[in-house]
Amino acid sequence: MNVIEVENLRKEFKSYSSRSGLKGAFRDLFTRNYKINRAVNDISFTVKQGEMVGYIGENGAGKSTTIKMLTGILTPTSGKVLVNNMNPHKEREKFVRTIGVVFGQRSQLWWDIAVQESFRLLKKVYKVSDQDYNEHMDHVIKTLDIGPLLDKPVRKLSLGQRMRCELAAALIHNPPLLFLDEPTIGLDVLVKLKIREFLKEINAKYKTTILLTTHDIADIEALCERVIMLDEGKIIYDGSLDHLRGNWGKGKQIEFQFASSVDESLLLQLTSGFHVQWMKGDKSNVWIAQIANxxxxxxxxxxxxxxxxxxxxxxxxxxxxxxxxxxxxxxDANSNLEKVIMNV
Structure with a gap:
């Protein structure tokens, strides 16, 4: 069963520009220059129940805009969106009870009250019974190790502590679908590992569908078998991570640490005629040879x-x-991946 269905989804924003000088400012009072920016450009994909999908791309590729349309925060310019068999921006109140959302740079917890008070408020909002709350959240609190944090105001938590509490808050109503937008941004290695293990556990236990956007490729490798890659608002790859590695990860890398610094021109001369690409290492005397054959x-x-x-x-x-x-x-990521897409 498809939990997410997206067909020809587009989101455009109108941006205005000001003319220079006093004369230009006067003309702007009557007519404005503007251009249409297409943040998401006619994308289509589906996500099945229980999948953990990595949604990746450069800054400005359209990842967060897509998430906001899928969660009903933004209204699409055109196209079709069905999430949990509902239109996110038209059936808003009913729809939000079926999803959980974590934005790495925004908080859904109240800043000046204790974490457990935020949890109780969200419990009322989602109309979760005491029995369901206790059974589910006892496990969540224990697994994420946030018990000692419950009586502390959110403003006194570290970033790692707050993100674990944010994740717990998104799961109070045990939603079948979880959107994670940069959930591990700025976190240390131990906290990242704890969050990854927890996400694997709820996916295995409840078949929770997870759509994850992140710049940390280690998160994708640890959690997702499938990735969707965006570039300038378009999907350039949708397939398995193994397939991507198989087509673009052929070959080896050899790291040379020389006794002294070496000029790249010399290395290129030495390996002329071979399928090798030289990259600078983290030290002046370290070079990495990427070899296709x-x-x-x-x-x-x-x-x-x-x-x-x-x-x-x-x-x-x-x-x-x-x-x-x-x-x-x-x-040109689109043309670079044309071969991969044709083989999917």
Whole structure:
């Protein structure tokens, strides 16, 4: 069963520009120059019950705008949206009882009152019975380890503590669908791990559907088997993470640590004729060779070792983060992924 159905969804914003000078300001009183910005450009996708989907893209790609339309905060310019078999912005009151939302940079908890008082208020809003609240939230509070935080005002919590409480608040009514927009932004490693494990648990226990937007690729790798990639408001890839790795993660990375700093031109000269891309490492004497054909590795290593003194060398698979970064950095992510999309 599809929990989310999106067809030709579009969102446009009108932006005004001011003319220069006194004459221009006077003309602006009567006519304004404006242009239409298309934040989301005719996208279509579906999400099935129980899926955990990563929704990724650069800043300004349209991720948050999509989430706001799916949650009923924004009204689409055109297109069809069905979430839990409802129109989010037309059946607002009924619809919000079936979803949970966590925005990493916005809070749904009241700033000056204790966390547990916010929970009680939300319990009333969602009309959750005492029995259901106690049975479900006892487990949530224990798993997220927020028991000691319940009697503290939200303003006195650290970012990691607040985000765990925000996640608990979104689950008070145990919604079948959870939207997470940058839920781990600015959090330390331990808190991130705790949140990831909790999300896996509720997905396994309640078949909770999760749509996750994040710039932390480690979150995607830990939670999602499927990713949807956006670029300039358009979907450029919708498929499995393994398929993306398989098509764009072929090859190896060799990290060379030289005895002294080495110029890139020398490395390019040494490996001329091979399918290799050189990238600067985190130190002046470290260079990383990204090799598409693993059969060329021995000869590349041999040539570099004969010409330069090497202190250390390591070989590793190309990471998912590196794959996605390369796709976007090449300037035209849409054409870069055309081959992938054709093979999905």
């Amino acid at each position: 693993h059969e060329e590795m021995p000869e590349i290593i041999s040539r570099v070792m004969k010409a330069q003194t090497i202190v250390d060398l390591s070989i590793k698979e190309i990471s998912t983060e590196e794959i996605i970064r390369n796709i976007y950095e090449k300037g």
